[in-house]
Amino acid sequence: AQSVTQLDSQVPVFEEAPVELRCNYSSSVSVYLFWYVQYPNQGLQLLLKYLSGSTLVKGINGFEAEFNKSQTSFHLRKPSVHISDTAEYFCAVSVFNDYKLSFGAGTTVTVRA
Amino acid sequence: GAGVSQTPSNKVTEKGKYVELRCDPISGHTALYWYRQSLGQGPEFLIYFQGTGAADDSGLPNDRFFAVRPEGSVSTLKIQRTERGDSAVYLCASSQTASGGTDTQYFGPGTRLTVL
Numbered sequence: 001a002q003s004v005t006q007l008d009s010q011v012p013v014f015e016e017a018p019v020e021l022r023c024n025y026s027s028s029v030s031v032y033l034f035w036y037v038q039y040p041n042q043g044l045q046l047l048l049k050y051l052s053g054s055t056l057v058k059g060i061n062g063f064e065a066e067f068n069k070s071q072t073s074f075h076l077r078k079p080s081v082h083i084s085d086t087a088e089y090f091c092a093v094s095v096f097n098d099y100k101l102s103f104g105a106g107t108t109v110t111v112r113a
Numbered sequence: 114g115a116g117v118s119q120t121p122s123n124k125v126t127e128k129g130k131y132v133e134l135r136c137d138p139i140s141g142h143t144a145l146y147w148y149r150q151s152l153g154q155g156p157e158f159l160i161y162f163q164g165t166g167a168a169d170d171s172g173l174p175n176d177r178f179f180a181v182r183p184e185g186s187v188s189t190l191k192i193q194r195t196e197r198g199d200s201a202v203y204l205c206a207s208s209q210t211a212s213g214g215t216d217t218q219y220f221g222p223g224t225r226l227t228v229l
Contacts, residue, residue: 004155032214043117044156044204044220051215090155094214099144100169101218103155 002027002093006104013081013111021076021107023091033074034092034101035065044090050074061085086111115139117221119205125227126195134190134224138207145188146218147180148204156204162188195228202226 007022025031035047048059055067065076074091088108092101118137126132138145144163148156158172162182170180177195182188192199202223208216 006155036220041222043222044206046217046219049215049217092155096214099161099214100146100158100172101148101156102158103148105153105155 002029002031002095002102004091004093004102004104006089006091006107008107009105010108010110013109015083015111015113016080018077018079019081019085019109021089021091021109023074023076023104025072025074025091025093027072027093027095029095032094032096033065033067034094035059035063035074035076036090036092036103038088038090038106040087047076047089081109081111083111083113085109117205117207117219119203119221119224121224122222123225123227125229127229128195128197130195130228132192132195132226134192134203134226136188136190136205136207136221138186138188138205139219140186142207142209142219143185144208144210144216144218145182146206146208147188147190148206150202150204150223152201159190159203192226195226197228200226200228 005024013019033050036044048057050057050067058064088106091104120135147159150156161169165185177193180190204223206218206220208218
């Protein structure tokens with residue numbers, strides 16, 4: 001079985017500062033990796049996903065993530081955040097032919113002016 | 114276009130009662146998933162449908178939980194003899210197919226279930 005650990009439960013950050021959200025996974029087989037965002041009172045929305053190929057994945061709203069197989073990590077970054085990036089962020093993993101997503105506990109990002 | 118919708122958005126019930134939660138997936142999506150999100154945790158998988166059949170129900174916690182998708186579109190999650198521990202947000206997602214785990218799952222806003 002696979003699992004996901006999000007190392008930070010809360011990340012406060014000032015507007016226009018960079019942010020990095022850490023995600024580590026464990027799995028005995030190859031994985032697919034996802035980052036979802038949940039804005040207040042909204043459903044989960046896909047930010048980006050890694051399936052194969054280039055380890056640097058670019059997503060919506062200026063976010064990107066890098067897959068590091070040796071460190072079993074998939075950290076999410078944004079060089080300059082906005083107030084509107086205040087949300088909860090979830091890292092998730094699936095494996096080939098297993099359709100369910102396994103999620104981390106989430107990281108709450110609060111952007112302050 | 115329309116996304117995944119779930120009704121009701123909130124449901125308050127008493128311990129021991131029966132509840133039904135409804136999910137309308139994106140039109141044309143053949144795969145449908147139910148997850149449960151408890152306070153302070155990430156979503157946990159409950160069940161997955163491919164068409165009308167439950168392809169994987171390994172996440173259902175016990176036999177009080179049951180889900181159907183009789184016509185391959187709308188799905189209903191049914192919980193019998195509710196317990197306080199069932200209180201959570203129930204999320205539904207759909208994807209166009211279920212291509213080996215690579216398809217993007219689109220989530221609804223969830224139903225918040227509170228069992229008193």
